[in-house]
Amino acid sequence: MDWRNLYSILSQEFTAGDWWPGETAFEVMVGAVLTQNTTWTSVEKAIKQMKSAKILSPQEIASCPSETIIELIKPAGSYTRKAQTLYHLTNWLQENQKIYPEIGNKTLASTLNTADLRASLLSIPGVGPETADDILLYVYLRPVFIFDAYARRILEALGQPVSKTYEGTRKLHQASIEKANLDASEHGHFHGLIVTAGKYARRHGWNMVTDIITKNIAKKIS
DNA sequence: GACCAGGCACATC
DNA sequence: GATGTGCATGGT
Numbered sequence: 064m065d066w067r068n069l070y071s072i073l074s075q076e077f078t079a080g081d082w083w084p085g086e087t088a089f090e091v092m093v094g095a096v097l098t099q100n101t102t103w104t105s106v107e108k109a110i111k112q113m114k115s116a117k118i119l120s121p122q123e124i125a126s127c128p129s130e131t132i133i134e135l136i137k138p139a140g141s142y143t144r145k146a147q148t149l150y151h152l153t154n155w156l157q158e159n160q161k162i163y164p165e166i167g168n169k170t171l172a173s174t175l176n177t178a179d180l181r182a183s184l185l186s187i188p189g190v191g192p193e194t195a196d197d198i199l200l201y202v203y204l205r206p207v208f209i210f211d212a213y214a215r216r217i218l219e220a221l222g223q224p225v226s227k228t229y230e231g232t233r234k235l236h237q238a239s240i241e242k243a244n245l246d247a248s249e250h251g252h253f254h255g256l257i258v259t260a261g262k263y264a265r266r267h268g269w270n271m272v273t274d275i276i277t278k279n280i281a282k283k284i285s
Numbered sequence: 286g287a288c289c290a291g292g293c294a295c296a297t298c
Numbered sequence: 299g300a301t302g303t304g305c306a307t308g309g310t
Contacts, residue, residue: 083291099292105308106291140307144293191293211291227300229292258291265289 064223064236066208066243070253072279077263079255088202089120089156095197096148096189097139108138121153148189155187162203177205192229200254204247208233208240209254213261220273 085091090110097106112135113119118127132146139145156163162175162183175183180203184195199205208214210232218232219225226232245253264272 095291098290100290100305101292101307102290102309108308138307140290141293141305142307144305148293189293193292197291209291213291231299254291261291 064218064221064239066240066245068280069221069276070243070245070249070256072276073253073256073260075279076275077256077259079252079259082251082255082258083197083201085201087119091201092152092198093119093149095194095201096145096152097136099141099145099191099194101140105138105140109136112136112138121156124149125153125157144189148187151188152190155183159183177203177207180205181207192233200247200250206245206247206250208236208245208250209257210236211254211257213264214254214257216264216269217257217260217272217276220269221276 083091083094085094093113094106094110097109110119116131116135118124118132118135124132129146129150132149133142136142136145136149162180177199181195181199184190184198185192190198193209193211196207196209199207200209210229215225215229215232218236224235226235260272
């Protein structure tokens with residue numbers, strides 16, 4: 064799999080828009096939890112309500128009753144679980160002060176390698192592989208590829224091996240994606256492009272997206 | 286009204 | 299290790 068080529072083709076054909084917004088590192092983390100199996104517009108409503116209530120820091124969440132959190136994040140759905148996950152996330156941050164990025168700038172204070180940091184994130188109840196990778200990429204600025212449903216579908220359409228699960232697919236492509244040596248900024252853009260392409264495919268069919276990519280591949284060869 | 290959305294945990298086989 | 303199901307709202 065030529066990851067750089069796919070990235071460059073998607074860059075030419077699609078735009079990522081204002082991808083993964085968030086004024087602070089913690090807000091990005093909250094977004095990663097709230098967006099699980101829901102749309103970003105729903106997440107925006109929830110975050111807006113949290114901001115209005117001035118509940119958007121680990122300390123503020125920790126000292127806020129769950130009924131209030133639930134009420135604020137309700138638009139994002141699965142609110143009882145996500146409220147618990149937010150508590151677990153704040154606990155994790157407080158227990159790991161050293162790897163907590165400073166609010167307002169996404170500078171990484173952690174000296175942990177990416178695999179260890181990932182394992183630590185996965186130990187948080189409610190944080191699965193995709194949410195962990197979102198946080199690794201957009202908060203800790205680690206160069207990781209997001210093997211979400213759209214990415215897996217695009218890979219499948221390109222004749223690449225895929226698993227039905229996130230982790231299964233990740234293991235299949237881990238080695239080659241690392242060889243491509245994309246940096247965190249490129250990976251962040253890459254993920255945004257893939258979601259844009261996925262949304263386009265939902266409207267116009269996956270064949271359209273596959274055609275766009277394969278035609279570009281052919282163009283480069285000829 | 287069915288189906289999906291920028292998933293996860295848990296049960297079961 | 300792979301598959302099925304509940305979670306729960308909001309949009310199409």
